[in-house]
Amino acid sequence: MKPFYLTTPLYYVNDRPHLGTAYATITADVLKRFQQLFGRETKLLTGTDEHGQKVEQAAKKRNLSPQVHSDEMAENFKTIWKELNISYDIFYRTTDDFHVKAVQKALQDLFDKGDIYQNSYEGWYSVSEEIFYTEKDLVDGRSPEGKEVVKVQETNYFFKMGSYQKALLDHIEAHPDFILPVSRRNEVLGFLRQPLNDLCISRPKERLAWGIPLPFDDDYVTYVWFDALLNYAVAVGFNREGMEDDFKKWWIEGEVKHLIGKDILTTHAVYWSTMLLALGVPLPTQIFATGWILNKDQGKMSKSQGDVMNPLDLKNHFSLDGLRYLMIRDVHMGNDAPFSLETATQRVNADLANNLGNLLSRSTNLVSKFYDGKKPQTGDLENCKHLIALGAELPGKVQNLVDGMKPSFALEEIMSFLSETNKYLEDRAPWKLVKEDEKAAGEVLANALESLRIAATLLSPVMPESMDELLRRIGYGKVDFENAKNWNVIQDGAAVEKGDPLFPRLQ
Numbered sequence: 001m002k003p004f005y006l007t008t009p010l011y012y013v014n015d016r017p018h019l020g021t022a023y024a025t026i027t028a029d030v031l032k033r034f035q036q037l038f039g040r041e042t043k044l045l046t047g048t049d050e051h052g053q054k055v056e057q058a059a060k061k062r063n064l065s066p067q068v069h070s071d072e073m074a075e076n077f078k079t080i081w082k083e084l085n086i087s088y089d090i091f092y093r094t095t096d097d098f099h100v101k102a103v104q105k106a107l108q109d110l111f112d113k114g115d116i117y118q119n120s121y122e123g124w125y126s127v128s129e130e131i132f133y134t135e136k137d138l139v140d141g142r143s144p145e146g147k148e149v150v151k152v153q154e155t156n157y158f159f160k161m162g163s164y165q166k167a168l169l170d171h172i173e174a175h176p177d178f179i180l181p182v183s184r185r186n187e188v189l190g191f192l193r194q195p196l197n198d199l200c201i202s203r204p205k206e207r208l209a210w211g212i213p214l215p216f217d218d219d220y221v222t223y224v225w226f227d228a229l230l231n232y233a234v235a236v237g238f239n240r241e242g243m244e245d246d247f248k249k250w251w252i253e254g255e256v257k258h259l260i261g262k263d264i265l266t267t268h269a270v271y272w273s274t275m276l277l278a279l280g281v282p283l284p285t286q287i288f289a290t291g292w293i294l295n296k297d298q299g300k301m302s303k304s305q306g307d308v309m310n311p312l313d314l315k316n317h318f319s320l321d322g323l324r325y326l327m328i329r330d331v332h333m334g335n336d337a338p339f340s341l342e343t344a345t346q347r348v349n350a351d352l353a354n355n356l357g358n359l360l361s362r363s364t365n366l367v368s369k370f371y372d373g374k375k376p377q378t379g380d381l382e383n384c385k386h387l388i389a390l391g392a393e394l395p396g397k398v399q400n401l402v403d404g405m406k407p408s409f410a411l412e413e414i415m416s417f418l419s420e421t422n423k424y425l426e427d428r429a430p431w432k433l434v435k436e437d438e439k440a441a442g443e444v445l446a447n448a449l450e451s452l453r454i455a456a457t458l459l460s461p462v463m464p465e466s467m468d469e470l471l472r473r474i475g476y477g478k479v480d481f482e483n484a485k486n487w488n489v490i491q492d493g494a495a496v497e498k499g500d501p502l503f504p505r506l507q
């Protein structure tokens with residue numbers, strides 16, 4: 001199995017994380033943990049994008065130098081990711097020394113190769129998106145996304161992006177999974193069927209001081225996207241001495257996936273891809289564009305819209321794992337998703353408090369009460385053949401759905417397996433059966449515990465802490481994907497423990 005390298009976008013440090021940014025990061029963490037569960041070596045990168053005008057302005061507002069401001073904000077991100085149990089391997093900051101050097105080397109190489117040239121530039125710039133626009137891109141005097149733009153007229157450096165248009169088109173056409181979902185792929189193909197302009201990649205220092213100096217002209221700093229996008233490759237060794245083996249392992253031979261929001265599709269699918277083509281570096285395996293978490297007015301939840309939710313408040317309300325579950329279960333990757341407290345509360349109650357929670361508490365309570373807290377003996381499996389069959393199929397189904405970037409559907413499958421188990425328990429009613437036939441009732445409970453083990457194993461990437469606790473309570477105590485395909489794995493007599501509800505019902 002190839003090593004799996006997954007990245008989130010680098011977040012601008014103009015703002016603290018909110019539910020929208022937390023969504024992307026939680027999703028990435030869950031996907032990484034799933035691949036780990038499936039037995040792969042994994043690496044997850046997240047971090048902060050610290051240069052450019054937007055950050056410079058945010059720092060100025062706080063009367064801080066951009067570096068001091070960025071240092072503080074980067075810490076905020078780290079703290080919140082820790083609170084959300086994000087298991088990143090790399091926290092990347094674009095002001096780190098090695099990044100600056102690697103970017104400058106890339107720029108110098110492209111300059112030497114003739115892929116960067118100087119010219120005068122006249123056009124528009126959106127600071128909030130950090131994007132250059134031409135006159136004809138504008139809609140009613142604003143960016144196509146409706147953002148404010150300012151006129152820019154200055155001599156600048158350009159990257160010959162247009163020269164790589166054909167090579168990029170060919171690559172996209174030859175690799176149907178390179179850009180997903182398909183609707184986004186089509187969007188990029190449409191964009192690339194128009195002539196592709198060269199990309200302005202510098203800003204004069206007198207206009208913008210906060211950036212990486214161009215190695216071949218000290219009067220300029222690098223355009224923030226041209227700097228930040230390189231992070232993904234530099235993080236695993238590109239343009240870094242002594243990291244050649246890492247780069248080969250993770251980038252050249254590994255599976256590389258970039259998880260991004262749909263609003264930054266062009267910068268990734270077009271700018272980043274052509275940069276890589278020019279640098280002679282293989283393109284990532286996949287760029288997957290997620291949708292947005294929407295606010296009350298069905299707009300993108302973002303600070304500039306005002307209406308942001310704090311992920312830590314939501315954690316307090318739903319519990320950490322409740323929130324993580326919600327982010328995966330109720331957002332089909334690639335689609336926009338509204339977030340409302342009412343629907344989210346119903347979801348946590350139905351899936352976690354009732355379906356999963358009741359099964360756990362009924363089984364462990366009965367085992368405590370009638371079997372002295374020891375897992376009863378398994379015996380005749382005839383009466384639960386259908387559950388065993390469902391359980392045996394489930395890990396494979398989940399793996400396929402996750403590999404296909406459909407984790408919400410994987411959770412749906414797991415929940416329906418748990419519902420079947422609850423039905424089985426209702427049918428067999430071990431709480432009554434135990435009075436007539438203790439052995440038969442014990443067998444039913446043993447089967448319920450096996451179901452719980454399989455489901456909890458498959459849910460552990462989404463809810464690591466509570467599933468560890470669940471697996472401990474049912475007398476198993478580990479997360480083992482290989483065994484999730486098998487029945488009768490928990491040892492007879494293993495210590496089963498009842499406890500407080502893992503997911504108390506929410507009001």
Ligand code: MSP
Nearest residue numbers: 009010011012020049228229260261292293300301
């Ligand atoms: N700094 C750039 C990315 C550089 S990557 C080399 C940037 N930063 S950002 O902080 O503005 O946004 C980061 C990501 O957060 C984007 O993918 C964006 O789509 C995502 N989200 C911001 N608000 C969001 C929602 N409301 N919902 C889902 N994702 C959201 O762009």
